[in-house]
Structure formats: C-alpha cells, structure tokens
Amino acid sequence: MIKTRMTEVFGIQHPIMLAGMNWITDARLVAAVCNAGGLGIFATARCTPEEMRENIREIRKLTDRPFGVNIILIFFGGPEKIKVAIEEKVPIINYTLGKPWFIDEVHAYGGKVMGTTALAKHAFKAAQLGCDAVIVTGHEAAGHGANATSLILIPIAASTVKVPIIAAGGFYDGRGLAAALALGADGISMGTRLMLTKESILHDSFKKLCLDATEQDTLYDTVFDGLPGRALKSKGAKDMQKRGFPFVEAFKAASQLRNEMKLTYPQFVALSLKMMSAGEESSPLWVQARQATGLARFLRGIYDGDTEEGILFAGQAIGGIHDIPTVEELIHRVINEAEKILALLNAQVH
Ligand SMILES: Cc1cc2nc3c(=O)[nH]c(=O)nc-3n(C[C@H](O)[C@H](O)[C@H](O)COP(=O)(O)O)c2cc1C
Structure with a gap:
C-alpha cells in the first residue's frame, strides 16, 4: 500500500x-x-x-x-x-x-x-x-x-x-x-x-498505432486545437502541421460543432464572443477555429478509427506502452512495481 x-x-x-x-x-x-x-x-x-x-x-x-x-x-x-x-x-x-x-x-x-x-x-x-x-x-x-x-x-x-x-x-x-x-x-x-x-473506447486501429509507436512518435504544436498540445504522429496530424490555416475545414467543423452542442446561431456567436473576451484565458477566433477543426478530426480518430484523417492526443509515454491490460491489472501492476522500487531504494540507504 x-x-x-x-x-x-x-x-x-x-x-x-x-x-x-x-x-x-x-x-x-x-x-x-x-x-x-x-x-x-x-x-x-x-x-x-x-x-x-x-x-x-x-x-x-x-x-x-x-x-x-x-x-x-x-x-x-x-x-x-x-x-x-x-x-x-x-x-x-x-x-x-x-x-x-x-x-x-x-x-x-x-x-x-x-x-x-x-x-x-x-x-x-x-x-x-x-x-x-x-x-x-x-x-x-x-x-x-x-x-x-x-x-x-x-x-x-x-x-x-x-x-x-x-x-x-x-x-x-x-x-x-x-x-x-x-x-x-x-x-x-x-x-x-x-x-x-x-x-477504453479508443478505436482499436488507434490503439494499435500507439502500441507500435516509439517515444519519438508524437508532435507538439498549436495546430491540433489552438493550444500547445501533443498528438500521435499519424498521417492526419502530419497533414494538419503541413497545411496553412484550414479556413474551409474550420467553417464546416464549426457548424458540426454547433449542431452537436445543440445551440442556435445567436447562442453560438455569443459563446464565441464570450470565449474571445475571457481575459487571461481568452481564446481568439483563430484558436476557436483550430479547436473546431481539431474536434472533428479527434472524433474521426477516436470513434471511427480513421488513421488517415483522424488525429489523437497522445503523450510521449506511448513509447513505453506495449500492451492493453484491463484497468485493474494496470493499476495493480503500477502499485506493485512502485512498492518494489521504493523498498529497493530504501534498502540502499545506510
Ligand atoms: C484524448 C485526450 C483528451 C484529453 N482531454 C482533456 C480534457 O478534456 N480536459 C483536460 O483538462 N485535459 C485533457 N487531456 C489531457 C489529460 O487530462 C492529461 O493532462 C494528460 O493526458 C496527461 O499526460 P499523459 O497522457 O502523459 O498521461 C486529454 C488528453 C487526451 C489524451
């Protein structure tokens, strides 16, 4: 314990x-x-x-x-x-x-x-x-x-x-x-x-991509959702990095987002203005456009398993992950391993 x-x-x-x-x-x-x-x-x-x-x-x-x-x-x-x-x-x-x-x-x-x-x-x-x-x-x-x-x-x-x-x-x-x-x-x-x-509901095709990846296989950028973040180096993520600002894609994604959020157009515009004027934490319009684009692509990756266009946030930890255990197996494994290491380190102190 x-x-x-x-x-x-x-x-x-x-x-x-x-x-x-x-x-x-x-x-x-x-x-x-x-x-x-x-x-x-x-x-x-x-x-x-x-x-x-x-x-x-x-x-x-x-x-x-x-x-x-x-x-x-x-x-x-x-x-x-x-x-x-x-x-x-x-x-x-x-x-x-x-x-x-x-x-x-x-x-x-x-x-x-x-x-x-x-x-x-x-x-x-x-x-x-x-x-x-x-x-x-x-x-x-x-x-x-x-x-x-x-x-x-x-x-x-x-x-x-x-x-x-x-x-x-x-x-x-x-x-x-x-x-x-x-x-x-x-x-x-x-x-x-x-x-x-x-x-985890992550689609199997992305689970497999993660298992095959090394610690070098992530990209850190603001293109995925407007904030500096890390995504798996998949084809979709690389495309997003290469392309300029995605005006058309952002527009389509914003209307999809409005539908999903069940907001009317005036409510959607009001939300956008609110996010633009939130002081230190505000999101300028270009960040919001990136968020909308990223959202559509995350959904394609996580739910549909579209490894061509879809994207996935993933940390450098993917390099050290080689299996898909149950949650219980994983938590017990992490705790047992940590306990052993702490005891070993403690035994080295004289
Ligand atoms: C697919 C995905 C979605 C995430 N969504 C959120 C979110 O909605 N809110 C949040 O605070 N952090 C979010 N995060 C960040 C995680 O909460 C967490 O900070 C990060 O995964 C920790 O790093 P690790 O992946 O190396 O364990 C997300 C991460 C991933 C992988």
Missing part, C-alpha cells in the same frame, strides 16, 4: 488518477478506475450540462467510490456544468482554464476542488485560491503541458505549493510513480496509459 496526502484527501486506495480526457473518459472507464482503487475523472467538454448530469448518475450506478468531473471553465457551458456538479454533489471538481469562483460551495457539501495547471506559478495561485490539490502537467503530456518537463516542474511546484500535488505528463508505470513521489508529488495522473486499456 502506498499512502500519501492524495489518498487521504480524496479517500481513495491508490495515488493514481485517471486524467480527464474528452471523448475517452466515459462512465465505464471512470468507474473501472474507481473500482480498482484509483480516482476516476470524467471529462465533460463534449457534453451539454444535462448530458453531464446523466453521466454522473451513470457513474454512480457503476461505483460507490469517490470520482470527479473535469470542467473547462471558459468552454461552452462551463458555469452551468459547475452548477450541475454542485447540485449532484460530485465528490471532486477538477477545473481547468479559468478562475474557480465555486470553491466554498463545493466545500460546503464536503466536496473537493482540484485545479489543472502547467506552470508552477499557476499551481501556487490555485492552492492560494483554496484548491484541495493541484495537478501539474509536464511537457511530456498528451494535451496541454507547457515547456517544462515533469522532472523540472514537479520539484519546483512542490517547493512552493502546500496542498497535495498530482503529477501529470509522461507517467505510465511504477517507476514513474516512484519517481513522482521522490520529486515531491503525492500521486500521478495517467492519461495516455489509461487510454490504452481494455475498457
């Missing part, structure tokens, strides 16, 4: 979290992680607030353990989703991109709040605002790590942040967990590794 401030604060067995991953973290995957003793996080970016509520209820049917929701505050329906999460008394709210105005309300029902950050100064700020834990995301990550790698970011954040730190970006085995603890983290968040499990 590895007990840390993370297991204590969230009331879980193992210091391992399923990173919130839009499209990937469905109720089944979230519950599988919770039932295996970790912390499952459901990413809500693809949902309307009501769909999010249905998913929360579905998760509760599948597990009685603590779980969380990941909400992008400046994204469509952010404040409404926070309201739903509070009404449903979700045990853990993991927010990203924006300032958390709701911490007291969550604490009032006994819930916890966790901010996702990629800079040490933002982790410090999130803790100062009252977060119960912070996620720090290193450059290795799928999705949105900043410049510093986990090796640099974790100890720097750990020297100033007083609440538990969950390290994200590049973690896929027990060696990574032991290293993160040594660097000052209280646990790890795994995205890419848990995306490559039996319970």
Whole structure:
C-alpha cells in the first residue's frame, strides 16, 4: 500500500488518477478506475450540462467510490456544468482554464476542488485560491503541458505549493510513480496509459498505432486545437502541421460543432464572443477555429478509427506502452512495481 496526502484527501486506495480526457473518459472507464482503487475523472467538454448530469448518475450506478468531473471553465457551458456538479454533489471538481469562483460551495457539501495547471506559478495561485490539490502537467503530456518537463516542474511546484500535488505528463508505470513521489508529488495522473486499456473506447486501429509507436512518435504544436498540445504522429496530424490555416475545414467543423452542442446561431456567436473576451484565458477566433477543426478530426480518430484523417492526443509515454491490460491489472501492476522500487531504494540507504 502506498499512502500519501492524495489518498487521504480524496479517500481513495491508490495515488493514481485517471486524467480527464474528452471523448475517452466515459462512465465505464471512470468507474473501472474507481473500482480498482484509483480516482476516476470524467471529462465533460463534449457534453451539454444535462448530458453531464446523466453521466454522473451513470457513474454512480457503476461505483460507490469517490470520482470527479473535469470542467473547462471558459468552454461552452462551463458555469452551468459547475452548477450541475454542485447540485449532484460530485465528490471532486477538477477545473481547468479559468478562475474557480465555486470553491466554498463545493466545500460546503464536503466536496473537493482540484485545479489543472502547467506552470508552477499557476499551481501556487490555485492552492492560494483554496484548491484541495493541484495537478501539474509536464511537457511530456498528451494535451496541454507547457515547456517544462515533469522532472523540472514537479520539484519546483512542490517547493512552493502546500496542498497535495498530482503529477501529470509522461507517467505510465511504477517507476514513474516512484519517481513522482521522490520529486515531491503525492500521486500521478495517467492519461495516455489509461487510454490504452481494455475498457477504453479508443478505436482499436488507434490503439494499435500507439502500441507500435516509439517515444519519438508524437508532435507538439498549436495546430491540433489552438493550444500547445501533443498528438500521435499519424498521417492526419502530419497533414494538419503541413497545411496553412484550414479556413474551409474550420467553417464546416464549426457548424458540426454547433449542431452537436445543440445551440442556435445567436447562442453560438455569443459563446464565441464570450470565449474571445475571457481575459487571461481568452481564446481568439483563430484558436476557436483550430479547436473546431481539431474536434472533428479527434472524433474521426477516436470513434471511427480513421488513421488517415483522424488525429489523437497522445503523450510521449506511448513509447513505453506495449500492451492493453484491463484497468485493474494496470493499476495493480503500477502499485506493485512502485512498492518494489521504493523498498529497493530504501534498502540502499545506510
Ligand atoms: C484524448 C485526450 C483528451 C484529453 N482531454 C482533456 C480534457 O478534456 N480536459 C483536460 O483538462 N485535459 C485533457 N487531456 C489531457 C489529460 O487530462 C492529461 O493532462 C494528460 O493526458 C496527461 O499526460 P499523459 O497522457 O502523459 O498521461 C486529454 C488528453 C487526451 C489524451
């Protein structure tokens, strides 16, 4: 057993979290992680607030353990989703991109709040605002790590942040967990590794591409969704990098997005303007156009398995991942390996 401030604060067995991953973290995957003793996080970016509520209820049917929701505050329906999460008394709210105005309300029902950050100064700020834990995301990550790698970011954040730190970006085995603890983290968040499990809905053709990939086979760029992020070096991702600004594709993708979000044209334009004027976290129109384009291609990759045009966020961890275990097998393997390493290292101290 590895007990840390993370297991204590969230009331879980193992210091391992399923990173919130839009499209990937469905109720089944979230519950599988919770039932295996970790912390499952459901990413809500693809949902309307009501769909999010249905998913929360579905998760509760599948597990009685603590779980969380990941909400992008400046994204469509952010404040409404926070309201739903509070009404449903979700045990853990993991927010990203924006300032958390709701911490007291969550604490009032006994819930916890966790901010996702990629800079040490933002982790410090999130803790100062009252977060119960912070996620720090290193450059290795799928999705949105900043410049510093986990090796640099974790100890720097750990020297100033007083609440538990969950390290994200590049973690896929027990060696990574032991290293993160040594660097000052209280646990790890795994995205890419848990995306490559039996319970994950990722299409088999992309699972296979990931298994065949090395640590060199990702691309880090802003073309995928407007923010600096890392994608698997697939044909679709390489095409996106080579092409200029995708005006026609962005236009088509934006109308598809409007349909999926069930918004009228005025609502869609109002949302876009709101995202453009969200202060430090604002998304200019070109970023939004990139997001819409990326979204359509992510869907083609994750659900349809279209390896020609579809794309997939994936971290450098793919280089070390060679199998598709069940969630339970994976979590037990990571914990057993970390325990052995920690005992071995301890025995070397005289
Ligand atoms: C397919 C995919 C979708 C993601 N969607 C989100 C999201 O909706 N919200 C979020 O905060 N992070 C998102 N991320 C980033 C992850 O939460 C996490 O930071 C990252 O996967 C950690 O790095 P790792 O992949 O090396 O474990 C996504 C990652 C992937 C692979």
